Structure formats: C-alpha cells, structure tokens
Amino acid sequence: MKQKYALVTGASRGIGKAIAVKLASDLHYNILLNYNSNDAAALETKVLIKAEGVHCELLKFDVSNLDQTKEILEGWEQNNPEALLEVIVNNAGITRDGLFLWMKPEDWNVVINTSLNGFYHVTQPLLKNMLTRRYGRIINIVSLSGLKGNAGQVNYSAAKGALVAATKALAQEIGKRKITVNAVAPGFIASDMTAEFDEKELKKHIPLNRFGEAEEVAELVVFLASQKASYITGEVININGGLYS
Template identity: 45%
Template sequence: MSKVAVVTGGTRGIGEAISMALKDVGFVVAANYAGNDERAKAFAERTGIKAFKWDVGDFEACKAGLRRVEDELGIVDIVVNNAGITRDGMIHKLELDQWHEVINTNLNSMYYMTKPVIDEMRARGHGRIINISSINGQKGQMGQTNYSAAKAGVIGFTKALAQETARKGVTVNCICPGYIDTDMVAAVPEKVLESIVAGIPVGRLGQAEEIGAMVAFLASEKAAFITGAVMTVNGGQYMANG
C-alpha cells in the first residue's frame, strides 16, 4: 500500500514541485493550500493530486485537515512543512500583526502540523517530517526579522524533534532553499534580482524541482540514517551546516 504524504502549501511554487516529486516516486499526496481555490482546482485537475484547504496557522484547522486526509487517503506517513509567507519591513516600520502572521504561519505551524500525527508515527515505528526553512533562516536578511526568526526557529525545531523521535523510526530533517525561480522571487525588482544572482556562485536561481528531488530523497527508505540534518540547496550562496 502506498504511503501518504501531506505537503503544506503544496499547490504552487516549491510546494507544487514537492508534491509532484513525491507523486512521481509512488507516494499518495495530499496537497494543502490556504486560499486560492481556483489555482488549487487547476493544480488538482492537472496533476491528479487531491488538494485540501486549511490554514496551517490554525491548530484546530490542522487537526481537522489531517483527519480528513486520513479518512480519504489513509494514515499519514510523511509531513512536509513547506507553507510560508512573507511580510517584509525594517523592524522600526514592522507592525505587530506582520510579526505575528509570519511567526504563526512559518513557525507555529511546525507544531500545529506535527502534533496531530507524531504519536501514530511513533507507534508504527516509521515516519518522516521534512521542514522547509530558508537561506535567510541561516544567515539572516535585512528587512526580514520576522521571516528570518521564524525560519531559524524551524531549524531548531527540526534538530530537537529529531532527537526525540530517532529511536522510534521517525526521521526529522530540514531543507534550506536559497533563491528559487518561483512567483515570489519573480516579484523582486529586476535590478535587485540581478544582484542576488550575481552573488550565487553557480550563477543562476535554483529550480523548484531541485527542492522537490531533495524532499523525495529524504522521504525515501534510502534516507533512513539521516535525521536532524540541515540541507542547504542554494547554489553555494551560503555554505553552512545549520
């Protein structure tokens, strides 16, 4: 029986590539999304992957959403915490709601999405939690104190949970993408984007499929000895182990 993988923010950008990569290697995928019904419907029709709507920043919604996935597709074996938002601004201009929105969606969601499934994973002796952080969670980024703090927290969450679950057969790993060719990056002003690419040693933006391939590997049995790892996928822009 195929294992079930849930991908948050799984119908567009990096999340869409992750959903497709997991489907391609045989997982039954549930792609979570937050609000764009039209885009999610088009994604589901194009890919054959079922889309489920709920807010990852709401604990009760996560519990209900995961129950629905299990009722319709089966027990969840892999959770990919990919959903994230930005609300950029220098901290002297950053509003309180901009801080809380980013922390809640990007960091609190780690708990909200993991807590409902972790007991069952531990009981079965198998599971995969794969968290998507960011290069800016490793090095920081001006104008992103909220985002950088949340994504750094994702790294800490990953390392702590990995220690808690290692002997139960549940691996927990983190991927830190650099600048990836998505709609979010495409919205960056052209001159700014040119300067970003100039600082990437491989000389280009990353592709969402490259993140998807890393997730598919970490979800596989070949990665059973890897836990608590922080994978940097950034073209050499920032070289670090965590």
C-alpha cells in the same frame, strides 16, 4: 494493501507544488495537498498529480489556525483509518518584509504563526500514528534567511531559524522510532515569492550564477523522503547555489 500518503502544506504553487508532484511521480505517494486560498491553482496541481497515477486529495485550511487545522486533519484520519501517512512536508510560509524598526505586530505574528506555529499545528497531531507505526519522514522547508539572517526579514528569519532548531530537537526525540526529521534550506528559488527580486543583481553573489528551480528543491525533498535517506536525521541541507554570506 494500505494506501500510503504524503502531506505537503502550501502546495498549490511554487516549491510546494513541485514537491507534491515529485513525491507522486518518483515515490508513488498519494498526496494530501494543503492550501489556504487559491482554489484554481490547487485544482491545477491536483490534475498534474493524478496524471502520475496516484490519488490526490485537496485539504483547504490555514496552517496558522490551530482549530481549523486540527479539525481537518483529524477528520481526514477518521475517514481514512486504513491510510498510512508516511511523509509530512511543512512547506507553508509567507513573507511580510520590512525593517524591524517599523514592523507592525500583525506582520510579525502572521509570519511566525504560518511558518513556525504551522509546523506545530500540522505535525504534532499526526505524530502519534507515525510513532505507533514506527516509520515516518518529516521534512521542514526553511530558508537561507533562517541560517544567516537577512536584512528586512527579521520576522521570516526568526520563524525559519526557530524551525531549524525545532527540526534538530524533534529528530532527537523520535529517532528511535525510525522517524527522521530534516530541514531543507533553499536560497533564491525562482517562484512567486522571488518574482519581484532583482535577479540580475543578486546572481552576482551566487557562485552558480543563477536562481534555483523549484524542481531542484523537490529532488532533494524526495530523496529525504525516500528509503535512501534512512540514516539522515536532524540535518539542515542547503540548496542555494553556494550562497552563504
């Protein structure tokens, strides 16, 4: 029997980690766990995934680097010709917040390159095999910032907003091959990325009166990755406790 895999980018910590573990536990996917720098965190996550009785392979590369990403992914495919990569979760993303007036080019470029170009670098070379096999799930982690905008995050909002549009367009291109493409847009989720936020103040604007948990985002992603979501494509699903504007 061919081994089925799911690739999750930026998966050593936070939302990506929760998604990778949940894909292993609920859908029994073997996991390709991408990360950029934190070896210790990646190894810890690998242990949790393997405890679910599946295989986990660490793929260390920077999704913003086209050549590096292509080399690693093509190398894995060549070394695993019998593997079926059925799910791609584009989760990798970073923030470099600041007012647009003072934003440095490097802060603009690194955010765009990671969230938006990273989606292209990872997904485009893997798509051919999905099309050939006529099955796949592509799930892009976007953000409330990419839908409503957020002051101090023009770069992040631009990257995630573009990824929303790319999600909808790609869904129309490849739907006939039974490949779905959807986006998940978290609001404020308890993680390293929100650790410095004023949670007490921000909760006042959230109807559910709390930050979300990474595991709750993972539940939604796993649903979209499952057979149960086979008629859902081109959608952006919010998970934000009711926070819209």
